[in-house]
Amino acid sequence: MAKTNYPVVLCHGMFGFGQQEITERFLPYFGLYKANIRKIFNEEGIHTVSPSFGPFTGSWDRACELYAQLVGGTVDYGKVHSEKYGHARYGRTYKALLPEWGTTDENGNIIKANFIGHSFGGVTARMLTELLINGSKEEIEGTPANELSPLFKGGNKNLVHSITTLASPHNGMTSVEKTTGRVMNEICILMSRVVALLDGTPLQMFYDLQLDQWGITAERNLFRFNIEDKGPAIRDYFLNNRDNICYDLTRLGAEGVNEKIETQDNIYYFSYRGQRTEPKAGGLIQLPGAHSFPVLNILGFFMGANRLGVPNGDWLANDLVINTISGIAPHNAPKVYMNQVQDVKPGVWHVMPVEKKDHMSYCGWAEEKNDYIRFYKTIYNTVSNLPTINK
Numbered sequence: 268m269a270k271t272n273y274p275v276v277l278c279h280g281m282f283g284f285g286q287q288e289i290t291e292r293f294l295p296y297f298g299l300y301k302a303n304i305r306k307i308f309n310e311e312g313i314h315t316v317s318p319s320f321g322p323f324t325g326s327w328d329r330a331c332e333l334y335a336q337l338v339g340g341t342v343d344y345g346k347v348h349s350e351k352y353g354h355a356r357y358g359r360t361y362k363a364l365l366p367e368w369g370t371t372d373e374n375g376n377i378i379k380a381n382f383i384g385h386s387f388g389g390v391t392a393r394m395l396t397e398l399l400i401n402g403s404k405e406e407i408e409g410t411p412a413n414e415l416s417p418l419f420k421g422g423n424k425n426l427v428h429s430i431t432t433l434a435s436p437h438n439g440m441t442s443v444e445k446t447t448g449r450v451m452n453e454i455c456i457l458m459s460r461v462v463a464l465l466d467g468t469p470l471q472m473f474y475d476l477q478l479d480q481w482g483i484t485a486e487r488n489l490f491r492f493n494i495e496d497k498g499p500a501i502r503d504y505f506l507n508n509r510d511n512i513c514y515d516l517t518r519l520g521a522e523g524v525n526e527k528i529e530t531q532d533n534i535y536y537f538s539y540r541g542q543r544t545e546p547k548a549g550g551l552i553q554l555p556g557a558h559s560f561p562v563l564n565i566l567g568f569f570m571g572a573n574r575l576g577v578p579n580g581d582w583l584a585n586d587l588v589i590n591t592i593s594g595i596a597p598h599n600a601p602k603v604y605m606n607q608v609q610d611v612k613p614g615v616w617h618v619m620p621v622e623k624k625d626h627m628s629y630c631g632w633a634e635e636k637n638d639y640i641r642f643y644k645t646i647y648n649t650v651s652n653l654p655t656i657n658k
Contacts, residue, residue, distance in 0.1 A: 269651040273379045273428050274314035274365055276337065277305060280386025280435075281512055285319025286364075290473050297385070297643075299631035304643050313647060316364040320391065321477040323459060323505070325515045326524050328480065329387075330394040332358065334418045337380075339363030343416040344480060347409040352510040354480040369426050377657065379428040381650050383643070385629050386589065387512060389435030389538075390524065393597070396430065397528040399423040424658045429535040429650040433629040436589040437538075437597045439521035441577055442570050443513050459501045478504065525597045532614035533656040537646070540594030541586040541624030544571045553583040560627045563587035567625075588626035611649075613656050 279285055279296045286305065297304040297317060308315035320332040328344055335342040335358070342358030349356040367378050382392035402421025410419070417423075459476060476483065483500050505513055514520040530536065543560075544553035544567055553571030555564045567587035574583065584591045596602045596616035604618045611617055625632065631639050 269648070270654055271379070271428065271651050272313065273381050273651065274316070274368065275308055275647065276333075276365065276380050276382045276392070277315065277317040278333065278382060278384035278388030278391050279317065279319070279322075280384075280388045281516070282322050283385075283388070284322065284474060285317045287319040288473060288475060291317065291319075296630060298639070299627075301631040301634060301636045302640050304640070307640060308643075308647070314365070314367070318364060319475065319477070321512075323512050324477065325510045325512055326387070326390050326394045328510065329391040330398055331416075331418065332477070333391060333395050334398070335359075336361045337363065337365040337368055339366065342480075343418070345403065345406045345410070345416065345419060346414065347403075347405045349480070352508060354510070355482070356480075358480050359477075369423070376655070377425050379426055379655065381429045381431070381647065382427065383431045383433065383646060384435060385433045386435055386626065387516065389430070389432030390437065390515070390521075392430050392432075393528050394524065396427050396531065396534065399426055400531060401529065424531075424533065427531075427534050428655065429537070429653070431537040431539070431646050431650070432594070433539050434541055434586055434589055434594050434624075434626050435538065436516055436521065436593045437595070438525070438593045439518035440516055440570075440585075440589040440593055441518070441573070441582060442566050442585075442588060443516045444518065445573075445576055459505075521593075522598070525599075528597065530597070530600045530614055530616070533658045535611060535613050535650060535653050536596070536600075536616040537619065537649070538594060538596055538616055539619045539622065539629070540589075540591050541622045541626065541628055542584050542591045543567060543586050543623070543625035544584055546584075550580065553585065555587060556623075559587055560625045560632050563626060586624065586626040586628075591621060611653055 277297050283296050284290055294300065295303040295305065305315045305317045318333055318336040320329045327348060331344050332342050339362055341360040344356055344358065346356055365380065368380055370378055372378055384392040398418050400421055400423060403419040406419035407415065481504055483504065505511060515524055543556055545556045547554050555567040559567065564587065567585055570585045571583045581592050582590045595618050600616050601614065602616040602618050606620060628634055
C-alpha cells in the first residue's frame, strides 16, 4: 500500500498548453493522441491537474502563474520584478485547481504535491519550489508588507513531496544559441504572431499566448490591434529583454536561474532524459536517428553538428531539442546515477539511464500506449511509496 496519495501537477514545456485550453480535450499535452495522463490518473483517484502558463514566458513569470492557478487568486509577478523588466505587476485571476494543497487530511497530515515537468516545465516546478520555501529577498525588501504576495514570503517548506523532470534543460540548451538560436527566435516570433490573431476571440480558448502582462493580449474583437501593433510588440518581447523563455533556455540564462534555486533536503528529485542522435564521423558529430519526431530533425541536426561554442563534445548528443547532458540535473546539484530506482534519498537528484527517446516521446510521440501509461504510473508509484519528510 502506498505511503501517500498526494496530488500530481503536470507542468508543460515551451509551446505547451494546459487544461484551460480546449486543445487539451482532444490532444492533451501529456499523451497527445495516445492517452490523457491527467484523465487516467483522476479516474484512478489521483487528483491530477495540468495548469496552463505562458508557452514563451520565463521561469519566474511561469512560477507566479503556476502558483496562482494552484491556490487560486490573481497572478502577482512581484513589484520589484515587474518594475525591473517593465511589465504589469498583476495578471489573470484564477479559481484554485488544487484547493487541498497545503491543508491537512483527516489524520492531520499536510497534503503535499508531486510535480512532473516536461522540458521547461521541470524548470518551472523548481522555480516555484524555490519561491515557496525561500521566498524572494528582493521582493520582501522592495514591497510594502501589506502588498507582498505569500509566494515571495517563503517559509512554505512542506508543500512539495517530489519533482520529476522529463527532458528538462536544467543547464540550458544550444538550440537557442548563436545561429540556431536566431532561427529558434524567429520561429517563436512567427508562431506568436499567428496565434496572436486568435487573441480577443473565442478561438483563444484553443491556444493562449498568456502574455497579458506585456500588453500583447488584445481586448476581444480588436483585430486591428492584433495585426498592426502585436507584431512589433512580440518581436520586442523576444529580442530585447531577458524575461522570456528563450533567454532562460540559453546556458547563460540557465546559469542565472540555477543560482537562485537550491536543492531541498526534504524533496525527492528524479530526472529522465533521452537521446535521438547517433555519433558519426568518428564521434565528431551527432546526427538524428531513425523514427525521430519529423519537425525537430533539423534542430537536432544543427545541435549535433555544431561544435563551436559548446563546452565539449558531450553537448552534441541531444533529443532533437535539448542537449542530453543538460537533462541530467542542475549543475553542481548533488546527484546519483540510477540503473533502477533504489536507495532513494531526499535532497539528491536520481538520474535515470539515458533512453532512446526524442523530446516529444515524453508527450507520447511514437510510444506504445500501454508503455506510455505505465511509465507515468511507475513515476507516481515510486514517489508515493517514499516516506514524507517535513521540516
